[in-house]
Amino acid sequence: MAVHYCALCRRTSFAGRRHLYGAAHRRRLREALGRLQEEVAAARxxxxxxxxxxxxxAEHERRVWCLxxxxxxxxxxxxxxxxxxxxxxxxxxxxxxxxxxxxxxWRENRAEAALRERFLVSPEDYGRFAAELAQALGAYEEEEEERIRQMAARxxxxxxxxxxxxxxxxxxxxAAVLFLAHLSLWLLCFRDSSHNAEQPGPSSMQTGPDLNWMESGQALTFIGHQVGAEDEGDGSEQQIGPSYEEFLRQKDKQKLKKLPADRVGANFDHTSQTGDSWLPSFGRVWNHGRRWQSRHQFRDHRRNQALTFVEK
Known part of the structure; x- marks a missing residue:
């Protein structure tokens, strides 16, 4: 008795190859080909x-089982x-x-010969599809580049x-900080001037009928602080308080005081001379800015040296 193993039915038949014409095998063949035909139709x-x-x-990592x-x-x-x-x-x-x-x-499972072409794609059809796919891909990349340019502009x-x-x-x-600084300094000067005006003079300590101006009915009029002759002829306005540049420099100094005194580059001198053996690509020790800026400092230094040599 002949023994035949059917890979589609996954069983051994002792009826030999006559198993291929049985009802069970034909049903399983139609079901398997029907599932594959749905995928092939979607691809076509x-x-x-x-x-x-x-x-x-989740959508484009799917695989299809080719029977x-x-x-x-x-x-x-x-x-x-x-x-x-x-x-x-x-x-x-x-x-x-x-x-x-x-x-x-088809030969091993005795499938219908007329159905075989439904599961194939001709090389000509696939060639036209590949050409259309290349054009669609190029158009999509151009749209993406335009979208990226617009996003970068925004x-x-x-x-x-x-x-x-x-x-x-x-x-x-x-401007507000400068105004407050000037205002505080002006208020301080005004307070000092008012305090000096209220201090009694040496004559107020004396007593006598001739110096008692309150009893004689005389009055004193305060006419304010007089401007010296050297200031009247100048005509220039005097600035009260520190300038804005001095304020910024003082602010930077206050920030530096909060940093560690023994940090790297704290005492670096940018005016120091550099030999030809120094490699600018590794950078200098810096106090502020980025490390790569030392490369530009080196190039400027060399350019200034060259200009000085040409002038001499």
């Missing part, structure tokens, strides 16, 4: 118009962050290996407006 529908989509792992070849095939292709729907399955269906394995499967505009807002706020704050 994509031949009419290639599409490009944004890559989504003829006995292996799983990726349905979609991926290129960076872009997915090409049905491109992987169409490439498999148009390949020579799938055509050869389909012929073997970001630059937002940054410009933010800088203008911050600059305006800083100017208003600096």
């Amino acid at each position: 529908a994509a031949l009419g118009g290639a599409a490009v989509r944004r890559y989504e792992p 003829c070849c006995g292996r799983a095939v990726r349905r979609d292709w991926r290129r960076g962050g872009v997915a090409l729907p049905q491109a992987g399955l169409l490439h498999h269906l148009a390949g020579p290996e799938h055509r050869r394995e389909t012929a073997r499967f 970001i630059r505009e937002a940054e410009r407006r933010q800088r203008e807002t911050v600059q305006a706020a800083l100017e208003v704050g600096a």
